[in-house]
Amino acid sequence: MNLSMRYVILYVSDGERSLHFYKDILGLTVRAQHDTYVEFDTGSAILAFNTRKNVREITPLEIPEEAGYSQTFELGFVTEDVGAVIEKLRGEGVSILSEPKVKPWGQTVAYVADPDGHYIEICSPVE
Template structure:
């Protein structure tokens, strides 16, 4: 089992972390900071052109890898789901932050309100609010 700690840095890393590669690091950074209030907590290297940056969104970590010239095609079958206070209010700001709204929000039978959007690279992002934590999951 992995410890989740950076071997040389002593920085505690999450057991599971979403990492997105992007040909336009600044555009993706601006989207996640603007829409979700992501806060950069790690950057490598510290000086010069960034290769990797870690951001906290609530109690989670999102990594962005800078790959200029890489095809920005999203990964099929992948969706990043982010719990937010108000899906409808946040949905109104998606396009101003460089994303694309894919449709109106829906109320799910398990109590969540969900809307689907694309980030600037086309990755699927689910905006969710409400519902009970862990509801509907086998335990």
């Protein structure tokens, strides 16, 4: 079996709010948009979102109305200047969960949250 990860789809409560966050605040380029489904070009993988309401309508999956309080994954974005990105996001009112810290392996890592509370790691490349 040869699997290759191509995309991640987040389930969000408010598509317009999420579009503003990922497009206008994070600066990601919209790759495709179909009704409430939006894809962003993020390099080698696609990040997408769709509203919880629409996912319940088009799939057999049980999707709760709101996100749970327990996060079990994070999205990771790599940048050369973690501190500058965090300051820009702070200026946009983004929730900063963890300030930039240098890890024992030399990588600088910080955490923020999107409007639905999904964890986003902003980190430097691993050298």
